[in-house]
Structure formats: structure tokens, C-alpha cells
Amino acid sequence: MDELEMIRRKKMLELMKRAGMIEVKPKGPRVVIEVITSPGCPYCPMAVAMAKELERKYEGVVARELSVATPEGQRKAMEHNILGTPTVLINNRVEFIGVPNFVEFERRVKERLNQA
Secondary structure, three states: OOHHHHHHHHHHHHHHHHOOOOOOOOOOOOEEEEEEEOOOOOOHHHHHHHHHHHHHHOOOEEEEEEEOOOHHHHHHHHHOOOOOOOEEEEOOEEEEEOOOOHHHHHHHHHHHHHHO
């Protein structure tokens, strides 16, 4: 395939997307779960495990752990006035303080997936 043909195909795909003939899937995650943890916290591993389970279960979900022992974790904790761990943020909003009930956690993640 020559360069001109590649340009034609690319342009055709752009036009088809604009016309709604091709569904454009969003790039990147639609739901970001951040679990704020602290070293030695006996409950934090449970909250992280729940978040990782939801990441495995649903496409478009990304889960990550942020420890207050790191600069990024400290910044996030200060930004959201987090005083206790674990704290779970969904799409940069505090949703749970302490270990969440898994059914409720999953329900909120599914809500965010449907909104995106």
C-alpha cells in the first residue's frame, strides 16, 4: 500500500467517525480508583484487593494504590483532607473512608462506568 492510499484510508475513517458510521471508543480508563494507604495499616490491603478485583472484573477501570509515605500520596491526601486510611477515591472524589462494603463499592464503580 502506498502513502497516498494510507492517507485516503485515514481520511475516510475520520469522515465515517464524524458521521457516526463508526463507533469511537474512548481511549484510556473511564473509572480511576485510587486507594490512599499508609504503611502498617492492617485494613489497607483489603481495600486495595477490592479495587484490584474491580479492575480485573470491568473493562475501563483502573485501580492504583497511593501510599501517604510517598510525595504523590501525601499530595493527594492533603488535596482531599484525608486523615485516615484506607480512603478510596473514585474519579478523584472521596467515596469511602475505611474498608468499603464490596457490594456498595462495586455499585458505585458501575454507576461511574455507565455515566462515562
